[in-house]
Amino acid sequence: MSAQQLDVKKSWRAIRRSRLLVAAAAAVGLLGGIGYAFLQPPMYNASALIVLPPPPASAAGSATGAQSIDTQVYIAESGPVLLSAGQNVTPTLSTEATRARVKATAVTEDVIRIDAKGPSAKQATGLANAVAQVYLVFITTDQKLPGDLGKRTGARILEEAVNAHGGSMIVHTGIYGGLGALLGAIAGAVIVLARERGDRRLRLRDEISDAVGLPVLASVSSYRATDPSDWANLLEHYTPTAVDAWALRKVLHNLALDVKGGRQVSLTVISFADDDKARPLGPQLAAFAGTVGISSSLVIDQHHDKPSGEVALEIHLVLVDREAPHLDGTERTTRTIIALSAGTVTAEELARLAVATVADDRAIDGLVVTDPDPFDRTIGRVAQAQRRTGSRLPTLLTGTARRTR
Incomplete structure (x- = not known):
């Protein structure tokens, strides 16, 4: 039997012997996780879809959609769009708070999905729609924008955010409580092994x-x-x-x-x-x-x-x-x-x-x-x-x- 196997067995015996301490640490972690779950309530998720016109063709006759859709995603997540969208919801949000809650994704070459989070279903749907609307304003404005986006027409909201999913307090509490219990048990096991390392008392x-x-x-x-x-x-x-x-x-x-x-x-x-x-x-x-x-x-x-x-x-x-x-x-x-x-x-x-x-x-x-x-x-x-x-x-x-x- 190798020394490593002996050390593993000895460590496992020490943890089992001090299982009450490990259980107490896990219980503390569970309570801490539940407390954190209440301090950070679950977020609802809502999505809005935006459809873009077909990408312009190049001189050779080929479409440049890949470059165009990446540009649109970048604009949807840009600071000016997020700043304006954050000011159009209640309660208002700063640019950084809006950036933490919003994610733009290219679903296809001409469809963008705006995902938004909020502490309530109403705030999540409101933020997703606000970002989508501000984004449309930005790409149809008279101002000069990157690429050939000035006075662009044809972009529209394909599907507004109406319903939000998630936000279950039971699931949220269970996830954070379970994670806290796991981390607490690991911490308890580390304490037991550290204490066992310096314990020279004979047990076997x-x-x-x-x-x-x-x-x-x-x-x-x-x-x-x-x-x-x-x-x-x-x-x-x-x-x-x-x-x-x-x-x-x-x-x-x-x-x-x-x-x-x-x-x-x-x-x-x-x-x-x-x-x-x-x-x-x-x-x-x-x-x-x-x-x-x-x-x-x-x-x-x-x-x-x-x-x-x-x-x-x-x-x-x-x-x-x-x-x-x-x-x-x-x-x-x-x-x-x-x-x-x-x-x-x-x-x-x-x-x-x-x-x-x-x-x-x-x-x-x-x-x-x-x-x-x-x-x-x-x-x-x-x-x-x-x-x-x-x-x-x-x-x-x-x-x-x-x-x-």
């Missing part, structure tokens, strides 16, 4: 695994706990979804902690103190273990929360500082894992934590990702060198279960 399981060379054991939905009552409810009434229950069971099994008898085992769950989505993983594991018949206890800052009697699994929750992590004074356990939520940690921060853990003479047995990116199809268990070969790799169909109404 493969990225997280590659940062420290450790496998991702499972992905779990986080439990929202903001006050003591939430934590108490988590320990007493936690009921994971089927997907989360399977993921938690795999964590215990892969760490050989799903024992229901024999020697006591223990697990240290390390997470950053400010990672609100990863902190509840230790209590989630402890509560889940109890539901599958494994007696467990939870140790937080050397404070034990366990039932009476011996327990089969003791889970220690260790919270560390993001900038200067250290595990001094914490108790050794059978297994150690790091819990982190997707999109909250950089490779450097995760590496610092891994170094501090190893420096405390602990072996990290794996990673658990909470709230994975919904568009992440990687699993974080394949060696980085194998991924570079470009061979087809296993992917996840979904990250975590989505609750439906």
